[in-house]
Amino acid sequence: MIFFGILHAIAAGSLIGLAFVRLPPLVTLAAAAAAITLPNVYRSEIFDAPALLFVGLSQHLPRSNDYVPLLPWIGALLIGVAVARLALSRGWLQGLAKWPSGPGWLRLAGRHSLIVYLLHQPVLIAVVYMISIIAPPQKPDPIQSYLASCENACLAEGSPAEICNRFCACTLDRLQQQSLLAPLQSGAILPDKDERIVELARECSAISQ
Numbered sequence: 001m002i003f004f005g006i007l008h009a010i011a012a013g014s015l016i017g018l019a020f021v022r023l024p025p026l027v028t029l030a031a032a033a034a035a036i037t038l039p040n041v042y043r044s045e046i047f048d049a050p051a052l053l054f055v056g057l058s059q060h061l062p063r064s065n066d067y068v069p070l071l072p073w074i075g076a077l078l079i080g081v082a083v084a085r086l087a088l089s090r091g092w093l094q095g096l097a098k099w100p101s102g103p104g105w106l107r108l109a110g111r112h113s114l115i116v117y118l119l120h121q122p123v124l125i126a127v128v129y130m131i132s133i134i135a136p137p138q139k140p141d142p143i144q145s146y147l148a149s150c151e152n153a154c155l156a157e158g159s160p161a162e163i164c165n166r167f168c169a170c171t172l173d174r175l176q177q178q179s180l181l182a183p184l185q186s187g188a189i190l191p192d193k194d195e196r197i198v199e200l201a202r203e204c205s206a207i208s209q
Contacts, residue, residue: 025089032074032076039056143181146172146181150167167204180197
């Protein structure tokens with residue numbers, strides 16, 4: 001799910017930026033500095049409420065594949081507004097009119113950037129999908145995958161590395177003997193609910209100590 005992603009941030013930031021277009025650049029820069037600094041010095045559970053998660057001051061980040069809260073990112077937009085105001089007032093942009101305009105396709109893309117943004121993702125996904133069909137990646141070694149996962153979980157519980165190595169090697173042997181490795185890795189059986197897994201883990205735990 002996308003919750004307040006980059007397009008939401010651009011839309012909201014553009015509306016907020018309108019309030020600063022006619023303000024002195026120094027005021028806009030001060031607001032930008034405050035927006036960038038505030039999330040680093042203040043957060044509150046009040047902003048964990050779903051209606052306030054877009055602000056960017058929550059203590060727990062929402063689950064989202066794309067999350068661009070107003071704070072601190074509105075600060076970047078306000079810096080741009082302030083710099084643009086300074087550039088216009090001092091005539092820094094007049095020289096840009098003399099630059100080459102570039103190829104037509106680039107000008108067209110610049111004038112329709114939202115369409116380019118919306119189209120590039122399905123196009124890239126389609127290209128990557130076709131490549132995966134033509135040259136699929138190698139499947140991971142199930143034995144190495146199991147050992148790595150088992151040892152990481154064991155170490156995370158605070159057990160010594162030697163014990164974890166023995167325990168995981170033991171459970172791997174038992175799983176292979178009982179033809180349980182493949183269904184365990186596919187999710188067909190759950191390790192904490194299957195008595196066979198629980199029993200072999202108990203036996204290997206005693207052996208590895």
